[in-house]
Amino acid sequence: MAALPAPAVGKHTGTIFERPPSHRRPAVVAPCTVQRSPQETAVHPSLTTLLDELAAFGDAHDGDAANRATRMLNITPDTGAFLALLVKATGARRILEIGTSNAYSTLWLADAATATGGMVTTVELAPAKVAMARNNVARAGLQAVVDQREGDAGALLANLDDGAFDLLFLDSQRSAYLAWWPHIKRVLRAGGLLVVDNATSHAHEMAEFMDAVRGDAGFTVSLVPVGKGEFLAVKA
Numbered sequence: 661m662a663a664l665p666a667p668a669v670g671k672h673t674g675t676i677f678e679r680p681p682s683h684r685r686p687a688v689v690a691p692c693t694v695q696r697s698p699q700e701t702a703v704h705p706s707l708t709t710l711l712d713e714l715a716a717f718g719d720a721h722d723g724d725a726a727n728r729a730t731r732m733l734n735i736t737p738d739t740g741a742f743l744a745l746l747v748k749a750t751g752a753r754r755i756l757e758i759g760t761s762n763a764y765s766t767l768w769l770a771d772a773a774t775a776t777g778g779m780v781t782t783v784e785l786a787p788a789k790v791a792m793a794r795n796n797v798a799r800a801g802l803q804a805v806v807d808q809r810e811g812d813a814g815a816l817l818a819n820l821d822d823g824a825f826d827l828l829f830l831d832s833q834r835s836a837y838l839a840w841w842p843h844i845k846r847v848l849r850a851g852g853l854l855v856v857d858n859a860t861s862h863a864h865e866m867a868e869f870m871d872a873v874r875g876d877a878g879f880t881v882s883l884v885p886v887g888k889g890e891f892l893a894v895k896a
């Protein structure tokens with residue numbers, strides 16, 4: 661006797677074949693002959709090895725580090741690719757990063773800045789991380805497009821000119837964001853873009869800050885589910 665063809669998806673309940681809810685149906689994936697990682701498509705090929713090395717180092721190191729302050733806390737690789745895309749899509753040339761760590765995210769931004777003719781200013785409080793970042797930026801050969809600052813981001817922000825930046829990437833001390841907000845607004849140019857990491861992974865810690873940005877009529881916002889969640893705000 662010929663076997664009946666088995667249903668591909670769904671659950672058979674007596675005589676009624678129940679379709680699974682749409683969110684559980686398998687996605688139809690368009691055929692693709694070449695599979696590339698975000699790194700391969702978003703950065704110069706010479707940088708992919710170093711980025712892969714730093715991502716692996718960050719994972720291993722942070723897994724072992726009992727003290728949070730010594731962790732690298734790097735963005736995810738798909739967030740790096742997303743940042744690179746944002747820099748290129750907006751043509752951002754004057755880029756400010758708050759929270760360098762060992763420069764993993766800085767390298768993504770700086771590599772994209774070479775395509776826009778731009779420059780990344782990045783600030784980090786911890787001297788040991790500043791030194792690691794300096795070494796990594798040199799290894800990437802990107803010293804000419806990275807201006808590294810050591811110190812408190814709040815102090816730096818207070819001393820920056822109005823409208824000095826096209827894009828600001830915020831990935832630092834979340835409890836300080838609300839206090840920094842007046843300066844963040846001020847240093848972004850009209851049409852400038854704010855990108856904030858950890859918007860879903862640490863949403864509760866950023867709730868007041870994100871509410872302040874959402875409530876500001878001068879900004880249009882969007883929450884993007886890439887990596888740990890990227891909160892985007894464009895200044896009118």
Ligand SMILES: C[S@@+](CC[C@H](N)C(=O)[O-])C[C@H]1O[C@@H](n2cnc3c(N)ncnc32)[C@H](O)[C@@H]1O
Pocket residue numbers: 732733734735758759760761762763764765766783784785786789811812813814831832833836
């Ligand atoms: C999440 S990590 C940054 C990770 C980095 N963006 C990356 O993806 O590679 C946050 C960094 O902000 C630094 N930081 C914390 N408070 C700061 C402050 N007030 N000013 C400057 N940097 C600060 C920490 O030392 C830490 O390295």
